[in-house]
Amino acid sequence: MAPQISTRARQMPPSPIRKLMPLAVSARRRGIDVFALNIGQPDLETPEPMLARLGTFADKTFAYTPSEGTEAYLDFLQEYYRSIGYELTRNQIVGTTGGSEAILFALCATTNPGDDVLVVEPFYTNYRSFATMAGVRLVALTSSGEDGFHLPGPAAWDAALTPKTKAVILCNPNNPTGTVYAKDELERLAAFCAKHDLFLIADEVYREFVYDGRHARSALGLEEIADHVVVVDSLSKRYSACGIRIGCLVTRNEAVWQAALRMAQGRLSAPGLAQWVALGARELGSGYFQSVVNEYQRRRDLLYEGLRAIPGVFLRKPEGAFYTVTRLPVDDADDFARWMLQEFEHEGRTVMMAPAGGFYATPGLGKDEVRIAYVLKRANLESAIEVLAAGLEAYPGRRES
Amino acid sequence: MAPQISTRARQMPPSPIRKLMPLAVSARRRGIDVFALNIGQPDLETPEPMLARLGTFADKTFAYTPSEGTEAYLDFLQEYYRSIGYELTRNQIVGTTGGSEAILFALCATTNPGDDVLVVEPFYTNYRSFATMAGVRLVALTSSGEDGFHLPGPAAWDAALTPKTKAVILCNPNNPTGTVYAKDELERLAAFCAKHDLFLIADEVYREFVYDGRHARSALGLEEIADHVVVVDSLSKRYSACGIRIGCLVTRNEAVWQAALRMAQGRLSAPGLAQWVALGARELGSGYFQSVVNEYQRRRDLLYEGLRAIPGVFLRKPEGAFYTVTRLPVDDADDFARWMLQEFEHEGRTVMMAPAGGFYATPGLGKDEVRIAYVLKRANLESAIEVLAAGLEAYPGRRES
Numbered sequence A, B: 001m002a003p004q005i006s007t008r009a010r011q012m013p014p015s016p017i018r019k020l021m022p023l024a025v026s027a028r029r030r031g032i033d034v035f036a037l038n039i040g041q042p043d044l045e046t047p048e049p050m051l052a053r054l055g056t057f058a059d060k061t062f063a064y065t066p067s068e069g070t071e072a073y074l075d076f077l078q079e080y081y082r083s084i085g086y087e088l089t090r091n092q093i094v095g096t097t098g099g100s101e102a103i104l105f106a107l108c109a110t111t112n113p114g115d116d117v118l119v120v121e122p123f124y125t126n127y128r129s130f131a132t133m134a135g136v137r138l139v140a141l142t143s144s145g146e147d148g149f150h151l152p153g154p155a156a157w158d159a160a161l162t163p164k165t166k167a168v169i170l171c172n173p174n175n176p177t178g179t180v181y182a183k184d185e186l187e188r189l190a191a192f193c194a195k196h197d198l199f200l201i202a203d204e205v206y207r208e209f210v211y212d213g214r215h216a217r218s219a220l221g222l223e224e225i226a227d228h229v230v231v232v233d234s235l236s237k238r239y240s241a242c243g244i245r246i247g248c249l250v251t252r253n254e255a256v257w258q259a260a261l262r263m264a265q266g267r268l269s270a271p272g273l274a275q276w277v278a279l280g281a282r283e284l285g286s287g288y289f290q291s292v293v294n295e296y297q298r299r300r301d302l303l304y305e306g307l308r309a310i311p312g313v314f315l316r317k318p319e320g321a322f323y324t325v326t327r328l329p330v331d332d333a334d335d336f337a338r339w340m341l342q343e344f345e346h347e348g349r350t351v352m353m354a355p356a357g358g359f360y361a362t363p364g365l366g367k368d369e370v371r372i373a374y375v376l377k378r379a380n381l382e383s384a385i386e387v388l389a390a391g392l393e394a395y396p397g398r399r400e401s
Helices: A007-011 A021-029 A048-056 A071-083 A100-108 A126-134 A152-161 A183-196 A223-228 A253-266 A274-283 A288-308 A333-342 A378-395 B007-011 B020-029 B050-054 B071-083 B099-109 B127-136 B154-160 B183-196 B225-227 B254-266 B274-284 B288-308 B333-342 B378-394
Strands: A032-034 A092-097 A116-121 A139-141 A165-171 A199-201 A227-235 A248-250 A323-327 A347-351 A369-373 B033-036 B092-098 B116-121 B138-142 B165-171 B197-204 B229-234 B249-252 B323-327 B349-352 B369-373
Touching: A007 A126, A007 B099, A007 B183, A007 B254, A021 A032, A021 A333, A021 A347, A032 A378, A048 A274, A048 B050, A048 B229, A071 A092, A092 A100, A092 A253, A092 B138, A100 A126, A100 A199, A100 A227, A100 A248, A100 A253, A100 B007, A126 B127, A126 B183, A152 A199, A152 A378, A165 A183, A165 B333, A183 A199, A183 A223, A199 A223, A223 A227, A248 A253, A253 B007, A253 B127, A274 B274, A288 A323, A288 A378, A333 A347, A333 A369, A347 A378, B007 B127, B020 B033, B020 B254, B020 B333, B020 B349, B033 B378, B050 B274, B071 B092, B092 B099, B092 B229, B092 B254, B099 B127, B099 B197, B099 B229, B099 B249, B099 B254, B127 B138, B138 B154, B154 B183, B165 B183, B183 B197, B183 B225, B183 B274, B225 B229, B249 B254, B288 B323, B288 B378, B333 B349, B333 B369, B333 B378, B349 B378
Parallel strands: A032 A347, A116 A139, A116 A165, A165 A199, A199 A227, B033 B349, B116 B138, B116 B165, B165 B197, B197 B229
Antiparallel strands: A092 A248, A227 A248, A323 A369, B092 B249, B229 B249, B323 B369
């Protein structure tokens, strides 16, 4: 008889972003074009100077790099943070295998098994995976689409607190909601963390992706809680290089940095080729981010106008990142997303979305919502919206308004 | 006031392998040649067909790969396991970010926080890092250098068992001891796992590195406990490609595989460039491993003969991997290793070793032992032994025999 897997293994959630992939594969085998709006995989090319780095790798051995990152990669990170206004020392940064590993390190550095971490739902679903691995409970405060998913008021925060609460994790600009938190929201949150002695784990991997002239305020700027802040960062989205798996953890809390470094030593090193490729970003002109952001803003505009024109669909205009959580006129977005892939096509095309239920911790919430990523060329986005509108019209489970 | 880091963060051990690095850097700055015997970073070149893969990467976007690994990488792994006698399905393999991530996935899949995992000490020190992250206690059975660090007898295993014991983790061929476990040892361990319903996490990243005509028996061959076995594997040592960070978890236990896949989805994907580079190994001739093993066997012979000729030094001949835990005529190997870097030089050269205390869970054990990796060219190894002998002669803390 096989031994039983652990409780945490049973509780480990399947990815709501990736779970429909097999149905998309089947649809594609049937000759159907599937627009992937489910995953934040930009179709933008990785900048040429980064691609070109592969041709310059001259070492004859792919050797371990230092656990905290190569000198050159850490230099590059320091330059990047300086460029956005933050002077960091080498003892405040640990290179990580993507933002993902930085999240796990941040959770393990700040919590013990059985502790609680506050998060605003809907939230980046994979926080749940890392929390489950770390044996930590995510305690969710619900935000509302009507408010553009901005932070709940003080009463909700006070009510969510338990003696086990050790940290808040906040994604800004937000995946999945596209919300960019305002100065006063962040300051209220900082005061809450200060008052209750909580760490603030700030996932800022979409920092550059803000629209309409907005500015994403880094938690590194919250001076009054400087030693509460652990920033999670990644090059994946910033340079359209998701697959190389490189990022970092940044903190001015010396003990957290030391702990993250020891965890980094445990896994020996972050991917060496990724650190090598990253350096190509130094050669990007100052206009790089602006041109990328302009492109995403156009995509956002197109998606927003397209979606709100579909009867029964509700969303606020996303402020940043490249996602929206959108309410559909259906009772069960899981079933609708499945149906779109298995039973529907519009002129040989269909759409894959991520049902939003998996982005909530509270059971039953998000049942009529989907997360949509606007990472496709505008022509494709336009087609995808047309297909989605046709799908909603044809779907037997459509809710009457 | 800064919030306190977690207990597990405080308990996270610094790497006994890497902790002396700053002293080595200082010594090198003083113009001293430092032979690095502390870390399993082979000086062999990565095979040319793998290096050459970098020049063939034609995608314009470094995109996420599937969470379980690319089709091609999984094909490659299936071919590799077939070549060593094991037919595996796609539902038995998950590609991971090195063996390190596979260890973490295996621990989380099989244990809950507060559970116990049995391990034979001295053991690969970084198991402690992953166990600490996972909130799991490592319960150590002590093996002895006089027995070549082979497995303790049945009484020790029975005595170590608690109601919380969920798994055994065994590295074979062993890092740090160089032990290759015999058929009957593994069968007794399998019977113990079967009887007590334990998972066997088998770390086999040194599978090819066995000497004197030995054969490393994979836990995949323990048919009677097929669904207890979780194999941790890596391409780091096999192809002298430590820095690319690619490996896998292999299990015939469907629930463990599903759990590992969900954890893999949580962190999105393993490094894409590493999976790309790995495929170059397909082009290696059948003689590749033999030539590498021959080289390591010659290094092993040179190190073994050199070390045993030093008065007061004790070791058994290593059977596999490329390490030995060697007893030195000192009371405090930590201090000796530090002294070698800070206060000693022999004709402008010194040696960095890993004090073995960090490879034991039982406090006080391994105080007079070091782990030595024989990953350097023979000429360098020869020099390193000469330097070590001179160092032991000059060391003020030398134990009288």
